[in-house]
Amino acid sequence: MEAQLRRVTSADVARAAGVSRATVSYVLNDTPHQTIPPETRRRVLDAAARLDYAPSAAARTLRSGRSDVVLCLLPDWPVGQEVGTLLSHLSAALARHGMTFVAHPSTRADRPVAAIWKALTPAAVLAFEEISDEEIVAMRAAGVAPLVALLGVSRERRRELEVPQQRVGRLQAEHLATTGHNRLGYAYPDDPRVAIFAEPRLDGVRAACAAAGLPPPVVRTVALEPAAAADAVAAWHAEQVTGVCAYNDEVALAVLAGMRVRGLAAPGDLAVIGVDDIPPARLCEPPLSTIATDQTQVAEHLAATIVDVIAGRPAPERPGPVLSRVVIREST
Amino acid sequence: MEAQLRRVTSADVARAAGVSRATVSYVLNDTPHQTIPPETRRRVLDAAARLDYAPSAAARTLRSGRSDVVLCLLPDWPVGQEVGTLLSHLSAALARHGMTFVAHPSTRADRPVAAIWKALTPAAVLAFEEISDEEIVAMRAAGVAPLVALLGVSRERRRELEVPQQRVGRLQAEHLATTGHNRLGYAYPDDPRVAIFAEPRLDGVRAACAAAGLPPPVVRTVALEPAAAADAVAAWHAEQVTGVCAYNDEVALAVLAGMRVRGLAAPGDLAVIGVDDIPPARLCEPPLSTIATDQTQVAEHLAATIVDVIAGRPAPERPGPVLSRVVIREST
């Protein structure tokens, strides 16, 4: 019918509705302190719908100086599906607030981070990794981009979103302590890039040990290979460790593999508990106890915080404490 | 020192360099057919660097009608780390072509897809799932957004990027056939959302069976639970199936778990091969044979295709056939 090759602009809508462009803008944004009679409003909305009008984000961004995009800089360590689902929920939650969520796989080495957010003029940037102070002032200076950092550790210097990583570690250790283990090990990840998450979790384990009157955990780095893990297992065994908290489920699987190499079996010789509850956790031998986190709840809180920060309001308080829970299977 | 609260614009650079705004634009974009003496060029570049100038993407997009953003609509099934690393490589590859890659976790139910790309005016949209024809013409009409779809199946209707999923299935079946199995099973994923990938893989298995003179594979849907998988295993066993190709490594792990329930062991009672080579594959019992794909190469080809499509050139031909290879472990 109408083979439109040009973009439909608000001027087109205005023409179709027989009003001025300004009126269209007022109607479509229901600008406060503007009195529009219902009849006119209807005409404008009709025309907009009929023409399939969608405002140009570019023009709107140019005009207002900020867009409704929230940019998430992904870390350069491989993101598993738990982060994937978190982002998915986050995207949905932000959409409910009228914002568009996008993620950029960090290729930090390739391009400076600045190039990315300058190319998008997002309303907010959400990062998993530390951001340099100069970077932060630069973003603030660019006016359009308040910053939010998601870290495992809470830092006093600025307001941050904190997924309670410490609590994750504490839950692991408490579970092992209450099931009769009094000498714990910690399976630390091989990849140095995930240290931001590993450190607070380990801190949580340490805290729980101290609270339960146990000696501090025996920390060993565990690569994702049976042979390497076997060495760690042997070391724990030699130190009378009977329960191991792993950084995550994959590391836990490595520990189980290492035990197999040494002819040991969980939970008899060594109890193992992971974090994340990835699908393989329930499929391995023995099925892996782990810590599951309600990503929906985390996403909801993250979204609320982001919205508040963008609006310049102080961030809301921490999420309720029941985001994570222990999933008991047969490895403990 | 200089607490700038306003954005640095090309006008600022022009003023600092003592030239007009147009000259700045010509220098920074090295516009063809413009003769700029080295001295002037240097002055401009100096000023730009000193002021930390970054062009406004919004303005540029508004002016030129298209941005340098490539938007990837993620599927609503959970993305594993293999997709994660693919996106990471893709982002790097596109950055090398001067484009910015962002991903949007598809919350298809929440917002219509149109709202997303209209909010970003990307140069291209990369989707994993089918896109309706009207959607496509709408994107084309919006002028700014050529479309590229990444599917497992190649469709004649339009140019698509094809990761050779069929080949993945063929590799699995050929490996089992050459190791002496002559009655194969296929472990189909429980999640209907991944059918786009599952179908071509299964087709590949069927083709390989036919080519090897074997009967068609016995297809069973396998949920990611030991009990459910056990039923499938029993069914295969009853039909004298001796080797199973699984949709991916997780499904393969489920099959292994199901065998355990039935007191069977791989590869003796049933050989199992997965796809993806996720870390748990080498950590489970027995270590899982699988198909590994070189994501770097895939990303490179994807990036090249996207760039070509944006430029309006025909897409380059298929990638070389050696993107995937069999990783032989102990489950076959």
Added chain:
DNA sequence: ACGTGTAACTTGCGCGTGTCAGTAAGGTAG
């Protein structure tokens, strides 16, 4: 001397918005 050509610029337009500053019509108060 005069056109022609080229180097090295500058001026100015318009992309599509949001919004401020009007303005004409109509009502109400004094």
Added chain:
DNA sequence: CTACCTTACTGACACGCGCAAGTTACACGT
């Protein structure tokens, strides 16, 4: 009748950029 307010609108500007068209200065060929 005048002064003033409200309703219902419209005109015009600025956001930052790319680029087409124009301008000046100077060199060259005849």
